[in-house]
Amino acid sequence: MAEIVAVYEYHDEQDVLVYASVRFEPKAFRQGRPDGTGGLIWDMTGVRRVPYRLPDVIAAARAGQAVFVCEGEKDVDRLVSLGLTATTNAGGAGKWPPEFGEYLRGAHVVILPDNDGPGREHAQTVARSVHDVAASIKVVELPGLPAKGDVSDWLDAGHDVQELFAVARAASGWSPNAVEQWRKRQEQLRRKLARSRAKRKQEHERVTDDQEWRRRVDRAKAIPIAQIAVMLGLGTPQGNGKRRFVRCPFHQDEHPSLGLLDGENVWYCHPCGEGGTAIGLYERVKGVGFADAVQQLTTGR
Numbered sequence: 001m002a003e004i005v006a007v008y009e010y011h012d013e014q015d016v017l018v019y020a021s022v023r024f025e026p027k028a029f030r031q032g033r034p035d036g037t038g039g040l041i042w043d044m045t046g047v048r049r050v051p052y053r054l055p056d057v058i059a060a061a062r063a064g065q066a067v068f069v070c071e072g073e074k075d076v077d078r079l080v081s082l083g084l085t086a087t088t089n090a091g092g093a094g095k096w097p098p099e100f101g102e103y104l105r106g107a108h109v110v111i112l113p114d115n116d117g118p119g120r121e122h123a124q125t126v127a128r129s130v131h132d133v134a135a136s137i138k139v140v141e142l143p144g145l146p147a148k149g150d151v152s153d154w155l156d157a158g159h160d161v162q163e164l165f166a167v168a169r170a171a172s173g174w175s176p177n178a179v180e181q182w183r184k185r186q187e188q189l190r191r192k193l194a195r196s197r198a199k200r201k202q203e204h205e206r207v208t209d210d211q212e213w214r215r216r217v218d219r220a221k222a223i224p225i226a227q228i229a230v231m232l233g234l235g236t237p238q239g240n241g242k243r244r245f246v247r248c249p250f251h252q253d254e255h256p257s258l259g260l261l262d263g264e265n266v267w268y269c270h271p272c273g274e275g276g277t278a279i280g281l282y283e284r285v286k287g288v289g290f291a292d293a294v295q296q297l298t299t300g301r
C-alpha cells in the first residue's frame with residue numbers, strides 16, 4: 001500500500017489553493033483539487049494549472065529578482081528554505097506548459113536541470129517559454145553533479161548558496177538555437193509587414209479626397225519604372241524592349257532577375273514570387289509608406 005510522504009500545495013495569484021501534488025512512497029505523484037472540506041478529489045479535469053509557489057514567483061519577478069526553476073517541489077522547498085525564490089511544475093520533466101513563462105516576466109531566470117536527458121530537455125522547454133519575457137535566462141549545469149542528480153543532491157554534497165550564485169553568475173546567458181531565432185525573426189517580419197500595411201491603408205484613406213494630392217500621385221505614377229530603378233541604385237536595366245532586368249534587392253540575386261515592364265510600369269521577381277507597381281517598388285526598397293514614396297518621388301525629398 002502506497003504511503004503519502006508529502007503534499008505540495010499549488011496556489012493562484014490570490015493565494016487560493018487550486019490543487020495539490022501528493023507524493024507517495026514507493027515514489028509516485030498524484031494531483032488533486034480541494035473538495036472544500038480539507039480533502040482532495042483525484043480529478044484535475046478543468047483545473048487551472050499554475051507554477052508552484054506562484055505568489056512568491058510573481059512578487060520576485062516584478063521586483064526583477066532571481067527566480068530558480070527546478071525539477072520537483074522538493075528542490076524548490078530546499079532553495080526556499082535557503083532564502084531563494086524558486087518554482088517548478090507538477091508532474092516533473094516534460095510537463096512545463098509554455099504559458100507558465102508569462103508568470104516569470106521581468107525575472108532573472110536561473111534554470112537548474114536534473115543531470116539526465118529529460119532534465120536537460122525540460123530546461124530548454126522552460127528557457128524557451130521565458131525567452132520573450134525574462135530579464136535574463138541561464139541554464140546552469142551544477143559542477144560535479146552525479147548522473148540523475150539534482151540541486152538537493154548538490155547541496156547535500158556540501159555546496160552552499162554563495163557557490164550556487166557564483167556558478168549562476170559565471171554561466172553564459174541562454175539563447176535559442178538557430179531554428180528558433182529564425183522563426184522569431186520571421187514572426188517579427190510578419191508583424192512589421194502587417195503594421196506597415198495597416199499604416200499604408202491609413203495614409204491612403206487620409207489623402208483620398210485631396211485633389212492636389214491626387215495630381216501628385218498621378219505624377220508619381222507616371223515616372224517610368226526604369227527611372228525609379230536607377231534612382232533606387234538597382235543599376236542600369238539590362239536587355240531591351242518592353243521587359244528589362246535589374247538585380248533584385250530582396251533576394252541573393254546573382255543575375256539580374258527583377259523584371260521591369262515599361263508599358264505597365266510594374267515589376268516582378270520570379271525567384272521571390274513578388275511584384276507590384278513602380279511606387280510599390282520604391283516603398284519596399286526605401287522602407288517607406290505610400291504617402292512618403294509619392295512625396296519623395298515628386299519633390300525629390
Ligand SMILES: [Zn+2]
Pocket residue numbers: 248249250251253258269270271272273
Ligand atoms: Zn527577388
